[in-house]
Every structure is written in structure tokens, then in C-alpha cells.
Amino acid sequence: MTYLLAIGTKKGLFLAVSADRRDWEVTGPVVLGRDESTVQSSVYAIGIDTRRERPRLLVGADSSHFGPSVWHSDDLGADWTEPSDAPPIAFPPDTGASFVRAWQFAFGPEPDVVWAGVEPHGLFRSDDGGVTYTLNRGLWDHPHRTEWFPGFGGPAIHTILPHPADPSRVTVAMSTGGVYQTTDGGETWHPANHGIGADFLAEPTPEFGQCVHKAVRDATDPARMFVQNHGGVYRSDDEAGRWTSIAEGLPADFGFAIVAHPSRGGTVLNFPVDSAGGRFPPGNRLQAQRSDDAGATWRSYSDGLPEEPYFGIVLRDAATTDGASDAGWYFGTRCGDVYAAVESEGGWRQVAAHLPDVLCVRAAEVG
């Protein structure tokens, strides 16, 4: 087997390849296409589309000088292509908005359909496998949009959860604004935050306005979702109709990343952060927390991680799985360290160290 781990950092894309998920060959920063400035572009969004005969890699990168774009590769990162004639993602003139960066790529049940969540608060859809995209007007024109406001990371739709079987159902999450959902393919959207707190607002459980940091969907039950909120960890058993707290048993309810097991229902990893005012791992100890019962109980899943004080946290897209039957887990930190664990083996192994801040990781079995 060949496994690919794509690592997006504050300065560039790094690629790690392994045959056994123990030893990794890491290369980078990668030049995307012909643009040499991309070696120090921020890479917030990576997608690995394994629905295709050959996996397609998608990368959203943005240069502080030269702006954002989206590149794709059909040869596992050897060559990268960016459309020439028109930008892959652009806001229509009447919006008055300009594309700042891609935050997320997501793949639903329809071949060649790729969703992109971007900053500012935009959702784009591609029907050509992620090469070019069109703004979803239903969400952009939502009357709530003018009341969404930027979290520290920026005003972005950072999470997209297409229903795995029903293309009319898509759930998104944003900071801030919270969870929104469509059941008609994106024509209309409604907020879906019932039960999620917002301790930074006067109304503690508003209809919308929550700072949801990340949402994931359960592997076996499409109606079950998990949220890591800006304070609070939640589960929904009715596809975001109502959320209930599952934070009890965690060392902290703050954090950014939460990841669902790719095939085992009710199993998630969480990467707690001490608090909004103390954005370090709890006890300054790098750790993952695991639940195998949909959040009813949690246990540390941290074997192999550093035992000395550690101060780098795991950002919202800096943790993932590779989807393999013997699942691999991966995460990176703001200290530039990247770790991998294989389900059947247990224990984290270091893939890379001393990279720039890790913003996102995506992995897949690619051969």
C-alpha cells in the first residue's frame, strides 16, 4: 500500500509518503504550478478526492502578496495545475466581495461535485471535479449573512458536510454564524444550532451566531454529528436538529479539531485546548481524547506523544484520518510537528518535526 499525507502549513504544502505508515518520506515546501511564491503561501485547505480513478489532490493556497488560488494534481503532487483563463474561485461583481482564501474542500455523493468553503463567508460548488467553482447564492443571499462576523481566523465557511447519499442535504459551519443546513440542494438554508452555546453573546443560546470551530459526521449514521465549539463539545442524533453536550469527561471543552473514525460509528478523536483564555494543551501536555461511545465517555489516546511540556495546539483542520480499513489517524500542531497512529497498532509516531505552523492535514490510501 501507499499512503499519502498532505500537510498544509502557514508557509507551504508538504507531502509525506509511506508504505507502512511508520516511516515517512517528507518533501516540501511544494511549488504549486509555475508560481514560485507558493512555497511560502498559507495552505488552509487540502482535499484528496478518492472517488476518481486516480486520486485528485486539491490545494487552496494564499500568498500574503499575490492572493489566493486553487491548484489540482492528478499525479499525487508531482505536477500542479491552475486554470489559466479564469480564476478557479471568484466572487461575482454584484457581491462586492473578493476571494481571500479557501478553507475547506468536501466531496458528496455526486461524481465531480466538489464543495469549497471560503473566506469571506462563501460556499462554492464545482461540477468539474474541483477545477472551477460557482458561488452558492442561496447561502450568500441569506438574510442572516450581514450578522455573521469574523472570528479571529477570519469570516469563513470552514466546514462542509455533504450527506453521503442525498445530494440535496448539505450542512456547513462557520465562525461565526454557526451551523446552517440545506435540504433542497442549496436553494435555501436554515440555521441548525439548537442547543449550541455562545458564551460570548448576550443571548447564551441564540438561533445563530455561534462560533462553531469544527463539525464532523459519524461514519455509520449520517444523522449523527459532532461539534467542537468555541466552548463546548456537542453531538446531534438528528442531523443537526438538536445538539446535546458531550463534554463531560474531557479535560477541557474548548478546542478546534474533532475527527470521526472513517468506518466505526460513534468513534471520534478530540484535541482539547485549555480554554479561550489559555490556548495551550490542557496541562501543557500534547494529547488526543478518544470516545468510542459517541461522546458518553472519553479516554486519553496519547501514547507516543511528547511527555515534556508542549505549547502547540491542533487547529481545526489539522487532524484527519486516511479512510483505510485499518484506519490511520493524523494531526499536526502549531509547533510544526506531525504525528500518525494506526488503529490496530496504537501509539503515535512522529511523521515530521519543525515545519511551519500546521494548518491542515489530509491523508488517503492512494495505491
Added chain:
Amino acid sequence: MSVTVYIPGVLRNECDGASSVVLAEIAPTSLAQILDQLAVRYPRLDRRIRDEHGGLRRYVNVFVDADECRTLSGLATEVADGAQVRILPSVAGG
């Protein structure tokens, strides 16, 4: 009239490696129109310089002869025959 546009090294791959591009036999025009003509030949290069609505990216400076365009009339700055337009990344980043 003729105008020469100088390209920073980091972006030259987007214009076939050229360090400069000569726009010859053009009518008197503004800086925006100069960039529009450059965009026809090198659309990806243009996207590095301007956003999707034609706005100059914040950390890209464009000099018309000795003056950065923001100290003149921005992209509406008139460009004279023989002018040198220099695209330069500003001092930014860490």
C-alpha cells in the same frame, strides 16, 4: 505609444520567464488599462497583481516611473509614452 512593464522574479514563470513585457503601439491609457492588456496575454500573472474585481492587491506595489501608483491616482494614473511600469512585492511578511 509604447510602455514597458517589469515583472518581479518570483512571478516571471507566469509570463514565460520574461523579466519585462513591452506593450507597443497602444493608445494613451491608464495604468488599469495597461494591466488589462497585460492580463490578456498573461491572465494568471494578472490574478497575482489584482483581485477578481480589478483591485490592486494590498501588498503589491506598482510604480509608474519613479512613483508608486497609490501616491498618484492609483490605477487611474495616466501612463505616458515610454513609461516604465514596475510591479514589485511590498515589504511585508515574516
